[in-house]
Structure formats: structure tokens, C-alpha cells
Amino acid sequence: MFLTDCPTCGLRELRGPRAIELLVNTGHGVDAVYRCTRCATNSVLGTSLPAPAAAASVAA
Numbered sequence: 001m002f003l004t005d006c007p008t009c010g011l012r013e014l015r016g017p018r019a020i021e022l023l024v025n026t027g028h029g030v031d032a033v034y035r036c037t038r039c040a041t042n043s044v045l046g047t048s049l050p051a052p053a054a055a056a057s058v059a060a
């Protein structure tokens with residue numbers, strides 16, 4: 001679960017992993033994109049997840 005704040009309408013929601021629409025590899029980590037349930041704006045949530053290549057090297 002994570003807390004989201006929509007930058008457009010200000011709606012604050014407690015969301016689950018199914019709210020994530022897209023994961024974007026930024027090179028320094030992975031950001032999650034979610035859609036606001038009030039205004040349908042796509043927003044980015046900096047999740048601080050390691051980048052996929054870094055995650056693979058950590059698991060090895």
C-alpha cells in the first residue's frame with residue numbers, strides 16, 4: 001500500500017499495487033505511474049525501487 005497525492009486535483013488516496021498502470025525505468029530506479037480516480041490524470045510516484053539491472057546484480 002502507498003499514499004498518493006494527485007498534483008492536479010489534490011486527492012489523497014491510499015492505493016494498492018493494482019493501482020500502478022506502468023513502471024518506468026529512469027536509469028536510477030523505477031518510477032510507478034498511476035491514474036487519479038477523481039480527475040483521471042496520470043501521475044508519477046517515485047518508488048525508489050532499484051533499476052532492473054541493479055536488482056539482478058543484487059540478487060546474484
